[in-house]
C-alpha cells in the first residue's frame with residue numbers, strides 16, 4: 001500500500017492529477033516489473049521496453065514507473081484502445097503483458113475507488129500473461145539505423161519507415177494519408 005502510494009505520487013507529478021487510470025496503470029506496471037524481477041526503485045531506463053495499448057492516463061503511469069519514454073524509443077504506443085501494457089526485460093528477454101481484472105470508473109466516490117484499487121491484491125486486480133515480443137531491429141533504441149529521403153516532400157525519414165510506391169521512396173504521409181491538411 002505504501003509503495004503504491006509512493007509511486008502514485010510520482011506519477012501524479014507528471015500526469016497532473018490522481019485518477020483511477022493512473023492508479024491502475026501503477027498497479028499494472030509494478031506487478032509486471034515484479035514479475036520480471038525488476039526493481040522499480042532503480043533506474044531501469046536501459047533495461048525495459050514498454051508497449052502501451054492505449055494513449056490515456058494509464059500510459060503515463062507505465063512511462064513514469066518504468067522510466068521508458070518515446071524519446072528513448074523505449075515506450076511504444078500500440079493503438080488498440082485497450083487497457084493493457086507489456087513490459088520487456090531487455091537483459092533476460094522475458095516479457096509480460098498486464099491487464100486489469102476489473103473495470104473501475106471515475107464516477108462515484110473517487111477516494112473510495114482509489115482505495116479499492118490500491119488495496120486489492122495483485123491476484124484479484126491484475127492479470128499477467130507471459131508473452132514473447134520480437135522487437136524489430138529498426139524499433140530498438142540507439143542511433144537511427146536507416147535514413148532515407150521522401151521523393152515527394154523531400155523530408156528525411158529515419159528507422160526504415162519509408163515505403164516504395166510507384167518506384168519512388170516515399171514517407172508514409174505522402175504514400176498513404178496525412179493526419180493533417182495544410183492551411184491554404
Ligand SMILES: [Zn+2]
Nearest residue numbers: 019021022057
Ligand atoms: Zn488521469
Ligand SMILES: [Zn+2]
Nearest residue numbers: 150153171174
Ligand atoms: Zn513525403
